[in-house]
Amino acid sequence: MRRGWGLWAAALGVYAFLYAPLLIVIVYSFNDSRLNAEWVGFTWHWYGVLLHDEDMLQAIGNSLFIAGVSSLAATVLGTMAGIAMHRYGMKVLTFMVLTPVAMPEILLGVSLLLFFIQVLNLTLGFVSIILAHITFSIGFVAVIVRARMAGIEESIFEAARDCGATPWKTFLYITFPLILPGVVSGALMAFTLSIDDFVITFFTAGVGVSTLPLRVYSMIKIAVTPEVNAVSTLLMLLTLTMIVLATRFSPEVLRGKA
């Protein structure tokens, strides 16, 4: 393998660049100081503050609820879309599925804000956030499921029909078991995306509902304390687990991102 030392060094430099800031956040969550400046001493204090922060806990609960509901719906719709895109082509559907993923998030956030208030006369809250999250998550699930479908030999479906299976039975006994790893992977991705989302939630949350990223944002803007570090560390732990699980189920996640 052609591997010059220069290449190794440059690559390792980039890895360091990627991880150093995060490590600093994690490390300073244990810092016994209000400022994120110098290391004073080790403490669990900020995690304690976090556990008693009512607003924060409420926001975390909201985020988990929203992520659960939206990822479920996005998985169902995204799986259907992925199958349809693979089997029928369907340019319009493909466009509508993939564009929310490709375009700047702010455009989706703003247009949904307009839509919810002006057309649906909807008070912004859980419903609006969940609908928004589903919209951008469908694309991720669909891409993974489509890749999974592409890996299945086409003649298998005809063979199932030949054996007497109706279209529904073919889906139940053949298609679904074979795409299941992709579906699970997509669900985990959708969950992660929902928990982490800031921009779109920012526009569609309204006054009443706060999510974790929104809470972190207001803390960053108003009063920064290492409590932010603590919640960041915990969030990183959660999403890290999700992503590792997702890639276990479906290595396509590592490849088919574009």
Next chain:
Amino acid sequence: MALLELRNVTRRFGDFVAVNDVSLSIEAGEFFTLLGPSGCGKTTILRMIAGFDQPDAGQIFLNGADLADTPSEKRPVRTVFQNYALFPHMTVAQNIAFPLKMAHLPRSDADRMLKEGLELVHLSDKADAYPHELSGGQKQRVALARGLVNRPAVLLLDEPLGALDAKLREEMQVDLINLQKEVGVTFVFVTHAQVEALALSHRIAVMRDGRVEQVDEPAKLYGFPKTRFAADFIGHINMLDAQVLEPLHGQARLAVPGIGDIMASHLHGVPAGSKGTFAIRPEQVRIGIHEEIQELKNHFRGTVRHFLYRGDVTVFKVSLPNGVIMEALLPNSAPGRAELFEVGDSVSVGWRHDAGVFLRD
């Protein structure tokens, strides 16, 4: 009444006519083969019988009933796919049992039929294996078992032996013949390998460009082809332009440019002056020294141009006066045939008056 009947079936894909007004009658219990080169329409016909495709014109009858409104999953017709199409997430037993599951058979019946199916293809010990753990031949057998497990009226086989190596192919051919005899199911077999077709079939339909050229038993097809294509597609054959001189009671003298006159048989109802092709198989053409050959009705001198040693036989290409080249076959174990011929040797070739056929234009 035939079990499976195709009447004037046509299928077009845009401007391309894949199947052109084809009519076939297939009897119950037959091993029937559709033989032809790629693109001749044989697989399309198979798919229409299975129900994966619909004819643009014509009908397909099974036991007298038009299959038109029956979707593929409801037809008592099963398919063995070219690449086996085994379900990768199911074991061998689950694969074979799948049709039984779809038919909602009572548990006891299903179990019994599964057991019989596994024994039929000698895979009882591999029941819990997954497809990726099996060899090509084993996958083939699972596909067969799955196709036969609930005794369909017709089993369609789409070039199932294509992916196997030569030796395995021959073994599977024997297995297929025995299998078909044992279960008695009607087989409709698609292949482009004419040797295979000859070995396996009760009857063969030779197809070209969407049409059926000839339907016959293998021996009749081989010995008495009705068209140039059928003659040429199966095995090797010598073809000489000829014109009928004087027909008499099925025999005739034919004028063959470049050679002279020959005596031929099997020419019933062919008027004098007809132009056509005289076709004769290499194994019907004897080659030897002049003294041995001259006793045959048709004999000519020639020179050995080329020969191909094939192990069991040697094929000689002999050039006759005026450049016509004929192939003659010499078995290599024939007693008393110690001499072989070299390139450039003077030899004689000859054949009986009832060898070969005349194909009218």
Next chain:
Amino acid sequence: MNSKVRSFFSRARLAKLTVSGPPFVFLLLFFLLPGIIMVIASFRYPGEFGGLAPIVSATPETLHGLTLETYRFFFGDAIYARVLFKSFLVALATTLICLALAYPLALLIARSPKKRRDFMVLLVILPFASSFLIRVYAWMILLGPQAALSQALNGVLGALGMAPVHLLFSPFAVLAAMVYVHLPFMVLPLYTNLEKHDPTLLDAAQDCGANAWHRFWRVTFPLSLPGIYSGSALVFIPVLGMFAIPDILGGTGDMLVGNLIKEQFLVTRDWPFGSTLSIMLTLTVLLCVWAAAKLGSTRGHYA
């Protein structure tokens, strides 16, 4: 004859409808329709208390109807075009820096033994696992005035007799965070492309006498162009519309198009103008995508 043709088609069509229908309807409602609403909104007047004025109104004295007012406003004042242009420059700079940083990493991963590759890619994705805000927040810490980096830099500057620099709340902070947040999006498509390169091509090039630089520039790089385009699109487009990073890490003069849009919708509540800005952003994105597609095709096809 026709009934069987009909029955064949309707069964297949029913299946197609069942599978594609729900996502189609959902996205029509919550993606396409809002987009159309936004286009229409850009042609309306702002409402009295913010939002939108009605198109048809009972009381004729209030503003209503459709107008090109917002577009005139946009094109009338150069500042808006300037902000759009600045966003374009930031996006371009981010993309190029990401490319420079991502390429060595992607190359290394692509040339590593198969077993290690998935793990190395996972290492790249994992930072992506942390919330976007956390990654931005991390840079707040890094660039803070008491942090090591600032101290060191200002120490050097002080020694040279120059005024101390604030790293935080500056264009530098914005750019650094932009690069940091989008780096994985450049690495992955590049890697996916580089992984597919045939190593024997490089052997052949070496055989023809090419040195390491030539091998890279004339073989690897051209073949990796599709990956470069994908990665660039995945970085460029989101950065164009980014508002959170300038909002958190930028100074008051560092507003980008995204910030403007956010202002219009949530602060000024001039929704028509906000919509216009969004439309202009969308058009810019489409223009860049079109240009990139053109660039991609005129370069020819590499096997």
